[in-house]
Amino acid sequence: xxxxxxxxxxxxxxxxxxxxxxxxxxxxxxxxxxxxxxxxxxxxxxxxxxxxxxxxxxxxxxxxxxxxxxxxxxxxxxxxxxxxxxxxxxxxxxxxxxxxxxxxxxxxxxxxxxxxxxxxxxxxxxxxxxxxxxxxxxxxxxxxxxxxxxxxxxxxxxxxxxxxxxxxxxxxxxxxxxxxxxxxxxxxxxxxxxxxxxxxxxxxxxxxxxxxxxxxxxxxxxxxxxxxxxxxxxxxxxxxxxxxxxxxxxxxxxxxxxxxxxxxxxxxxxxxxxxxxxxxxxxxxxxxxxxxxxxxxxxxxxxxxxxxxxxxxxxxxxxxxxxxxxxxxxxxxxxxxxxxxxxxxxxxxxxxxxxxxxxxxxxxxxxxxxxxxxxxxxxxxxxxxxxxxxxxxxx
Amino acid sequence: xxxxxxxxxxxxxxxxxxxxxxxxxxxxxxxxxxxxxxxxxxxxxxxxxxxxxxxxxxxxxxxxxxxxxxxxxxxxxxxxxxxxxxxxxxxxxxxxxxxxxxxxxxxxxxxxxxxxxxxxxxxxxxxxxxxxxxxxxxxxxxxxxxxxxxxxxxxxxxxxxxxxxxxxxxxxxxxxxxxxxxxxxxxxxxxxxxxxxxxxxxxxxxxxxxxxxxxxxxxxxxxxxxxxxxxxxxxxxxxxxxxxxxxxxxxxxxxxxxxxxxxxxxxxxxxxxxxxxxxxxxxxxxxxxxxxxxxxxxxxxxxxxxxxxxxxxxxxxxxxxxxxxxxxxxxxxxxxxxxxxxxxxxxxxxxxxxxxxxxxxxxxxxxxxxxxxxxxxxxxx
Numbered sequence: 001x002x003x004x005x006x007x008x009x010x011x012x013x014x015x016x017x018x019x020x021x022x023x024x025x026x027x028x029x030x031x032x033x034x035x036x037x038x039x040x041x042x043x044x045x046x047x048x049x050x051x052x053x054x055x056x057x058x059x060x061x062x063x064x065x066x067x068x069x070x071x072x073x074x075x076x077x078x079x080x081x082x083x084x085x086x087x088x089x090x091x092x093x094x095x096x097x098x099x100x101x102x103x104x105x106x107x108x109x110x111x112x113x114x115x116x117x118x119x120x121x122x123x124x125x126x127x128x129x130x131x132x133x134x135x136x137x138x139x140x141x142x143x144x145x146x147x148x149x150x151x152x153x154x155x156x157x158x159x160x161x162x163x164x165x166x167x168x169x170x171x172x173x174x175x176x177x178x179x180x181x182x183x184x185x186x187x188x189x190x191x192x193x194x195x196x197x198x199x200x201x202x203x204x205x206x207x208x209x210x211x212x213x214x215x216x217x218x219x220x221x222x223x224x225x226x227x228x229x230x231x232x233x234x235x236x237x238x239x240x241x242x243x244x245x246x247x248x249x250x251x252x253x254x255x256x257x258x259x260x261x262x263x264x265x266x267x268x269x270x271x272x273x274x275x276x277x278x279x280x281x282x283x284x285x286x287x288x289x290x291x292x293x294x295x296x297x298x299x300x301x302x303x304x305x306x307x308x309x310x311x312x313x314x315x316x317x318x319x320x321x322x323x324x325x326x327x328x329x330x331x332x333x334x335x336x337x338x339x340x341x342x343x344x345x346x347x348x349x350x351x352x353x354x355x356x357x358x359x360x361x362x363x364x365x366x367x368x369x370x371x372x373x374x375x376x377x378x379x380x381x382x383x384x385x386x387x388x389x390x391x392x393x394x395x
Numbered sequence: 396x397x398x399x400x401x402x403x404x405x406x407x408x409x410x411x412x413x414x415x416x417x418x419x420x421x422x423x424x425x426x427x428x429x430x431x432x433x434x435x436x437x438x439x440x441x442x443x444x445x446x447x448x449x450x451x452x453x454x455x456x457x458x459x460x461x462x463x464x465x466x467x468x469x470x471x472x473x474x475x476x477x478x479x480x481x482x483x484x485x486x487x488x489x490x491x492x493x494x495x496x497x498x499x500x501x502x503x504x505x506x507x508x509x510x511x512x513x514x515x516x517x518x519x520x521x522x523x524x525x526x527x528x529x530x531x532x533x534x535x536x537x538x539x540x541x542x543x544x545x546x547x548x549x550x551x552x553x554x555x556x557x558x559x560x561x562x563x564x565x566x567x568x569x570x571x572x573x574x575x576x577x578x579x580x581x582x583x584x585x586x587x588x589x590x591x592x593x594x595x596x597x598x599x600x601x602x603x604x605x606x607x608x609x610x611x612x613x614x615x616x617x618x619x620x621x622x623x624x625x626x627x628x629x630x631x632x633x634x635x636x637x638x639x640x641x642x643x644x645x646x647x648x649x650x651x652x653x654x655x656x657x658x659x660x661x662x663x664x665x666x667x668x669x670x671x672x673x674x675x676x677x678x679x680x681x682x683x684x685x686x687x688x689x690x691x692x693x694x695x696x697x698x699x700x701x702x703x704x705x706x707x708x709x710x711x712x713x714x715x716x717x718x719x720x721x722x723x724x725x726x727x728x729x730x731x732x733x734x735x736x737x738x739x740x741x742x743x744x745x746x747x748x749x750x751x752x753x754x755x756x757x758x759x760x761x762x763x764x765x766x767x768x769x770x771x772x773x774x775x776x
Contacts, residue, residue, distance in 0.1 A: 046632065124446055134709075143745050301410075
């Protein structure tokens with residue numbers, strides 16, 4: 001009897017019971033947030049009325065009336081704010097896309113150089129990483145824009161690289177690709193060669209797995225890629241080429257594509273800055289592969305290049321890719337600093353100019369944040385899928 | 396031939412014997428092997444030498460050898476007047492130093508800023524030195540009392556100190572105020588968010604996850620715009636919030652979300668047994684966290700916390716986009732002064748500001764490394 005009484009649940013006041021507390025606290029928190037949201041909405045309405053701003057997304061159809069100096073889609077001043085949004089978004093994606101590709105290449109090169117047995121190269125790579133990582137990105141963007149590109153000579157005294165690329169204070173002019181008649185044929189032939197190359201690689205891989213026989217893959221792939229395209233080019237009368245820019249008149253370049261100094265400054269700063277972080281990620285990833293893996297590969301007779309490609313990299317990538325995606329996201333978000341130099345990205349033309357013209361702060365900032373948030377969330381979702389895919393299968 | 400050997404990679408001929416590795420005793424031999432062992436390696440070394448010659452040497456020449464050290468106007472830094480190649484124009488920095496350090500803080504009141512700096516250094520230094528005594532008291536004074544003193548000292552309006560509006564603050568002062576405020580408020584807020592994210596209460600957890608992922612998913616500049624242009628709409632129109640304070644709200648919320656993720660990493664590294672042990676001792680939630688879990692978790696993530704601080708320190712530059720003139724903003728303003736316009740002004744200014752940012756971030760990262768090593772030594776024994 002004594003025993004049973006001791007085991008009976010003790011009498012606790014209701015406000016001390018865990019279940020009650022859990023429900024109460026969460027309810028209180030939720031009520032507080034709802035009240036806060038309600039107060040915000042009420043204030044917003046009063047403030048908007050006081051400044052006679054009509055809320056809503058109707059403004060997107062109004063005429064923007066300002067020019068944008070770089071656009072991937074046709075745009076002129078009589079287009080709507082909605083179109084401005086699209087122009088800005090495409091410009092953001094353009095600089096982010098190119099930046100990601102370049103930063104990856106540079107970052108991997110520097111990350112591998114940091115682990116080089118060559119002392120001087122390793123030191124230089126380390127110096128680069130420390131210098132770039134410890135300076136603010138905005139500082140670097142302004143440095144490239146004001147100090148480097150801003151002090152280039154005027155168009156007449158352009159610095160010329162190989163007579164094809166011209167650098168001056170109004171931007172960088174690069175040769176423009178042109179496609180004449182028959183270019184479609186060449187592209188089709190090249191696409192077919194690429195497909196054939198992939199098929200050849202798969203077949204060669206299977207052949208090696210079955211019989212151990214290797215075929216000279218590099219040479220045959222190169223030949224397969226180049227020869228048919230070359231034949232097609234000659235057959236069609238060389239329809240693809242580049243038009244080198246030429247200085248005509250006082251300071252005008254004819255032909256070629258002019259890259260805005262704003263674009264170049266932003267791209268260079270984003271690339272070099274992100275590459276420093278990628279280099280550290282690559283280095284950590286390569287170091288995370290146990291030494292024994294590389295040693296076992298050499299013991300099996302694999303050469304250094306093959307060891308890196310077949311043994312070390314696949315294992316390192318498992319460590320590298322999640323933080324690498326994070327850096328890609330950072331680069332995309334950091335591209336919003338374009339506003340400091342006036343490159344017309346989403347943030348500059350929409351949250352900058354459009355906000356100042358319309359005063360629709362709530363809608364515009366919410367839309368801008370929404371875009372970046374969507375990019376982030378979609379990327380992390382893809383990342384999680386990928387992570388689940390490459391995870392080492394544990395039994 | 397037997398089937399199995401056809402399907403495998405077994406080598407059939409013996410490899411030729413390799414010569415034994417050369418004993419590499421002397422420093423010279425080793426250095427030579429490291430730098431010039433093989434054609435590819437030699438090429439890399441030559442490339443490295445070329446980079447050093449092309450970049451490092453001109454930089455040193457610009458900053459020190461060709462630099463102009465004394466002068467009173469742009470004329471002293473022009474190649475025409477000096478009749479030689481001109482490097483950095485340090486008199487420009489001398490002329491703009493007050494602006495770069497204090498913004499337009501009245502010259503007669505600048506001692507207050509200096510006093511705040513001095514107080515901060517005196518309180519911070521013993522906190523960073525592991526062997527200094529009274530850590531708890533020191534921390535309480537630095538994180539609790541110092542901000543209050545600094546606030547009144549800088550703003551004024553009490554004890555006979557004239558009021559100085561934040562509009563005239565600028566330069567390094569604003570950079571440090573934003574960084575320090577961000578650090579002080581984002582750490583506790585981040586800890587709360589991290590605890591909330593690991594809470595058993597679904598509502599608390601959901602709210603914290605949404606909050607953290609939202610701020611981490613948007614660029615800081617949109618947060619600053621949110622704080623500057625959108626926040627005033629949500630508050631009663633009678634509240635007039637100072638421009639700097641608005642930015643601080645944005646920075647703190649943003650930094651707290653990142654801090655929360657760092658702290659969460661530390662919480663996840665604490666073994667279950669620690670939680671269970673604390674509960675078995677009869678500790679409630681807050682005591683369990685405060686006395687047992689957080690002291691261990693925070694210690695684990697000190698490097699991560701310092702990295703967040705470095706990121707915050709660098710990110711303060713973004714406030715120049717919402718018209719608050721921090722060090723970089725004042726530098727940009729100083730460039731616009733025609734009385735100092737020379738071909739080298741821009742490079743000089745960037746070199747000076749860059750050195751300040753570099754020393755700040757590099758110093759913090761070295762300190763993080765030092766703490767990490769110390770902690771690891773403790774764990775090895």
